[in-house]
Amino acid sequence: MAVPKDLLYTKEHEWLRVTGSKGVVGITHFAQDQLGDVVFVELPKEGTELNANATFGVVESVKTVSDLYAPATGKVVAVNKELEASPELVNQDPHDKGWLIEVELSDPGQLDGLMSAGDYETFIKENG
Numbered sequence: 001m002a003v004p005k006d007l008l009y010t011k012e013h014e015w016l017r018v019t020g021s022k023g024v025v026g027i028t029h030f031a032q033d034q035l036g037d038v039v040f041v042e043l044p045k046e047g048t049e050l051n052a053n054a055t056f057g058v059v060e061s062v063k064t065v066s067d068l069y070a071p072a073t074g075k076v077v078a079v080n081k082e083l084e085a086s087p088e089l090v091n092q093d094p095h096d097k098g099w100l101i102e103v104e105l106s107d108p109g110q111l112d113g114l115m116s117a118g119d120y121e122t123f124i125k126e127n128g
Contacts, residue, residue, distance in 0.1 A: 009120035012069040026099040035061040038090040078102035
């Protein structure tokens with residue numbers, strides 16, 4: 001599975017798609033593959049303030065429970081409600097329909113600390 005080039009990545013295997021002052025957050029194909037079948041996703045409510053690198057939710061699979069980490073500081077402006085009934089979307093389409101939250105970014109300078117697609121591919125080869 002190719003790593004989408006238009007996203008930014010964290011070492012915790014979250015991705016961020018930035019559009020203007022907002023960013024959509026999800027977990028990578030690599031992460032969902034490591035987790036196995038996702039059975040439950042716990043996400044914050046809209047309006048929740050997130051701090052970069054702090055946990056904002058949980059993804060539960062048949063194998064394990066994993067924390068989700070915010071790639072940047074901001075306020076949650078949307079939550080993927082489809083995941084309540086269909087958490088398997090995280091497995092089926094992690095970079096599109098399986099998105100988790102949308103955040104109004106409060107410090108775009110933090111994006112400089114995230115990895116490009118090429119950097120992330122190298123990271124998972126070396127640490128995967």
